Amino acid sequence: MAPMADEAAFNDFVVARAPALTRTAYLLTHDHQLAEDLVQTALFKAAKAWDRIEGEPEPYVRRILYTENISRWRRRRVSETFQPTYDAPAVAGNDPDVHVALEHALAELTLRQRTVLVLRYYEDLTETETARVLGIGVGTVKSTHRRALDRLRAVAPDLGELIGAER
Amino acid sequence: MSDHLRDGMTRMAERVEPAPPDLTLWTRARRARRRTELVTASAVGATVFALAASVGVLVQPNPDAPDPSPAQRPGIPSLVRGVDGDGGLELETDLAVGPASVAIANPTGAFVVTADDGIYHRLDLPGFDPTVYDDPAIRRTGMVALTLSPDGTRLAYGFHGPLPEQTGQGPGFVTSGVRILDLDTGTVETLLGDQPLPAEYMYYVDANDFQWAVVPYGIRWSPDGRYLVYEQVWNVASSRGVADTLVRAGLQDAYRFAFGSSAPTIHDTVGDTEFFVRNIGSYLNWWSGWPTAVTNSGMMVKGSIGVQFVRPGTRGAWWQVLGVGGVEDAYSSGLVDREGRAILETQRPSSHLLSVNLRTGARERLNLPLVPVQVDLLGWIGAGHVLAQVRQGSEQNLIVFDLSDAEVETNLVAPFDDEGTDSTFSFATDFATVRHPASDFSQAAEDDSDDAAAPQAGDGPLGTDDGGDGPGAMWLVAGLGGGLVAAALVVLGLRRRIRPV
Numbered sequence: 001m002a003p004m005a006d007e008a009a010f011n012d013f014v015v016a017r018a019p020a021l022t023r024t025a026y027l028l029t030h031d032h033q034l035a036e037d038l039v040q041t042a043l044f045k046a047a048k049a050w051d052r053i054e055g056e057p058e059p060y061v062r063r064i065l066y067t068e069n070i071s072r073w074r075r076r077r078v079s080e081t082f083q084p085t086y087d088a089p090a091v092a093g094n095d096p097d098v099h100v101a102l103e104h105a106l107a108e109l110t111l112r113q114r115t116v117l118v119l120r121y122y123e124d125l126t127e128t129e130t131a132r133v134l135g136i137g138v139g140t141v142k143s144t145h146r147r148a149l150d151r152l153r154a155v156a157p158d159l160g161e162l163i164g165a166e167r
Numbered sequence: 168m169s170d171h172l173r174d175g176m177t178r179m180a181e182r183v184e185p186a187p188p189d190l191t192l193w194t195r196a197r198r199a200r201r202r203t204e205l206v207t208a209s210a211v212g213a214t215v216f217a218l219a220a221s222v223g224v225l226v227q228p229n230p231d232a233p234d235p236s237p238a239q240r241p242g243i244p245s246l247v248r249g250v251d252g253d254g255g256l257e258l259e260t261d262l263a264v265g266p267a268s269v270a271i272a273n274p275t276g277a278f279v280v281t282a283d284d285g286i287y288h289r290l291d292l293p294g295f296d297p298t299v300y301d302d303p304a305i306r307r308t309g310m311v312a313l314t315l316s317p318d319g320t321r322l323a324y325g326f327h328g329p330l331p332e333q334t335g336q337g338p339g340f341v342t343s344g345v346r347i348l349d350l351d352t353g354t355v356e357t358l359l360g361d362q363p364l365p366a367e368y369m370y371y372v373d374a375n376d377f378q379w380a381v382v383p384y385g386i387r388w389s390p391d392g393r394y395l396v397y398e399q400v401w402n403v404a405s406s407r408g409v410a411d412t413l414v415r416a417g418l419q420d421a422y423r424f425a426f427g428s429s430a431p432t433i434h435d436t437v438g439d440t441e442f443f444v445r446n447i448g449s450y451l452n453w454w455s456g457w458p459t460a461v462t463n464s465g466m467m468v469k470g471s472i473g474v475q476f477v478r479p480g481t482r483g484a485w486w487q488v489l490g491v492g493g494v495e496d497a498y499s500s501g502l503v504d505r506e507g508r509a510i511l512e513t514q515r516p517s518s519h520l521l522s523v524n525l526r527t528g529a530r531e532r533l534n535l536p537l538v539p540v541q542v543d544l545l546g547w548i549g550a551g552h553v554l555a556q557v558r559q560g561s562e563q564n565l566i567v568f569d570l571s572d573a574e575v576e577t578n579l580v581a582p583f584d585d586e587g588t589d590s591t592f593s594f595a596t597d598f599a600t601v602r603h604p605a606s607d608f609s610q611a612a613e614d615d616s617d618d619a620a621a622p623q624a625g626d627g628p629l630g631t632d633d634g635g636d637g638p639g640a641m642w643l644v645a646g647l648g649g650g651l652v653a654a655a656l657v658v659l660g661l662r663r664r665i666r667p668v
Contacts (some may be wrong), residue, residue: 007193014188023180036186037255043189047196048203071609102175122176 010050013057014043021065027118028069030107041068062123063133066115070134105156113148116141195587205562206582241282242598242606243268247565247583248287249590250278256289263353264288266319268606270593272297272312279350282319282598285608293355294326294346299382311591314386317546319595322348323395325382326357343382345397358395390546502544502553510553510570512542520568520575533575535568544568546596554580554599556592565594567604580604 018039025035025042042064046057053060106114119130127145131138152159250256250273258276267279267288274297277290297312314323327343345358383397501511509523510533520533520542535542543556551571557564563583569576580599583592599605 010193011188011190014190014192018188019185022185023183026183027176027180032183034255035183040189040192043192044196044199047193048200050196102172103179106176117172118176121173122180124173 006050010047017058017061018043021061024062024118024122025065025069027106027122028066028111028115030103038065038069059133066119066134070111070115101156101159105152105159108155109148109151113144113151116144117148120145198587202562205559206564240603240606241266241268242603243282243565243581243594244280244285245581245605245607246609247280247581247592249273249583249588249592250276250287250289251588253289254278254287256287258289258291260291261353262290262292262348262350262355264290264350266350266595267315267322268319268595268598270311270313270315270322271590273588273590274298277313277324279313279315279322282595285606290322290348292322292324292326292346292348294328295324296327296382299325299327311386311593313591313593314388315593315595316388316392317390317595317597318392319598320350321392322350323386323388323397324348325384325386325397327382345383345386345395347395502547504547510544512544512555518542520570522570531573533570533573535575536577545594548596548599548604549601552601554594554596554604556594563592565605567599567601578604 021039021042022035025038026032029035029038042061045064045068046053046061049060050057106117109117115134116130119125119133120127125133127138127141131141134141247269250271252273252275256278264279264281266282268282269280271278271280271287276297277292277295279288279290280286281288295312299312312324315321316323323345325343326346347356347358348354349356386395386397388395501509503509511521511523513519513521518538519535522531522533523529537557537559541558545554545556548554548567551569553568553570555566555568557566564579565581565583567578567580569578581604
């Protein structure tokens with residue numbers, strides 16, 4: 001593809017998919033600014049390798065998104081633990097308080113645990129697909145997933161209905 | 168259960184209002200890719216050198232063979248990144264972050280990379296003003312806003328008081344000086360803080376002066392970390408010039424020598440064994456004036472007619488002038504080893520190194536296998552080996568020079584990934600050795616998981632030279648084979664297609 005066509009295709013992709021990528025990034029980071037930075041980084045790396053991507057670019061960009069988020073955490077070790085500012089007990093159902101409580105509870109997870117949950121539930125990937133995207137074993141996905149749910153139950157017992165009972 | 172969780176996450180995500188897409192990404196990414204390709208080419212060159220070195224070991228065992236241990240240890244990261252803006256980092260007011268291997272300044276702040284873990288920290292340095300260095304012309308000179316001590320435990324930087332434009336009082340004197348942050352304790356010391364401010368301690372700001380000159384510049388540590396030297400422009404009444412200051416770090420004990428371009432012959436001694444020497448002759452360029460080399464026993468300064476150095480045990484009249492003549496001796500950086508051998512870098516008539524025996528004056532030209540725009544010799548890291556910061560075009564690299572031969576061999580330690588962040592870098596040279604010039608922190612294990620580390624997109628180490636293990640034939644064969652495979656992979660990597668997962 002000619003360079004100009006590459007640039008046009010990339011810009012079309014950015015315009016079309018950046019909003020969705022930003023939403024996913026927000027779930028991973030719980031921070032608007034970090035989410036936008038993460039998407040910028042992923043798109044930047046995708047642009048650098050654009051002419052080497054075979055097929056649809058979005059899976060590649062999303063993989064960068066996930067791995068870069070974990071890498072960013074590893075580099076900086078910035079505590080992403082939210083302050084426990086919510087005291088109100090959550091109520092199951094579609095109550096907005098439940099989602100606020102869920103947001104806080106997700107923030108209590110490690111980054112990898114949160115990433116696995118986002119991939120499994122928000123992105124609707126199977127365990128095998130999640131393992132492939134993150135470059136880890138299926139067993140690791142399973143154990144991380146289990147620990148993530150256990151931790152959610154521990155930090156937000158009022159979300160029991162949302163999360164499900166312990167097996 | 169999964170439906171509930173999915174629904175909750177979806178609602179969370181829907182609350183996000185994405186920012187307008189950045190359509191400059193493509194241009195910036197292509198520029199970065201060109202830089203990456205240059206670094207890759209350097210890595211291939213380094214591999215070739217490693218192969219050549221391996222062959223050499225067949226004939227003679229190499230005591231400086233790279234350390235085969237893959238264990239992570241404190242050191243300079245094998246990939247040094249610039250910081251864009253605040254880097255998304257929290258501003259740390261507790262400055263006791265521990266020894267650092269790299270200090271980074273950009274137009275918005277100060278950062279260090281801790282040596283133990285390669286983590287970036289954004290520091291709240293009292294009085295530090297990164298904006299005074301925010302000029303591409305200044306950055307090209309190699310002037311850095313932050314200077315790490317060789318052992319990485321202290322960070323020196325210039326500070327200044329309120330500027331006239333900040334006080335609204337028009338041109339006037341500004342208090343400025345040097346501060347040292349102890350990275351172990353978090354305490355900040357102002358040098359000369361207990362003494363009355365001398366005239367040259369203050370800077371008169373007017374419209375014709377360089378903004379950067381409001382703070383001390385060219386700050387360098389002696390290799391043992393006992394001394395600090397810096398230069399500062401002063402402007403007092405009708406007099407104007409440059410003050411060089413040698414400070415015994417931490418003792419509030421300074422020796423200041425002032426001179427102007429019209430009266431440049433100044434040299435003196437400090438105590439019985441410590442020496443401070445100023446060049447004779449006028450400045451060649453305004454950026455070439457600060458001390459070229461600081462040793463444990465003195466310093467060496469370049470000038471238009473040569474370089475001066477005083478040997479320990481002598482007094483002022485015993486200084487030597489190294490190199491005389493015109494622009495050929497326009498040295499831009501230099502080092503002195505314990506045996507009295509000076510290594511100078513000059514760009515004229517072409518970029519090369521010059522070895523000068525300070526006792527005899529004998530000179531030898533050392534040819535570089537690369538064509539750098541600028542070389543800043545940072546420090547000795549072993550017999551005959553120098554750690555240098557090299558700029559080639561838009562690329563910056565940390566490179567080890569092997570000076571055992573007139574044809575200098577190079578070994579890429581760490582490429583800089585500045586990515587247009589306007590960052591400047593200072594390195595704690597004690598962390599680099601010939602056997603272990605850099606540390607790869609990308610494989611650090613996560614604290615909370617017993618899982619294997621997840622891959623990092625595009626973050627692989629570049630150019631580290633850890634490899635073989637001594638002269639054994641098995642290792643040689645493995646090293647040669649591995650080197651060839653590595654070179655092939657690097658070349659193929661440029662063409663590898665990416666398939667969606």
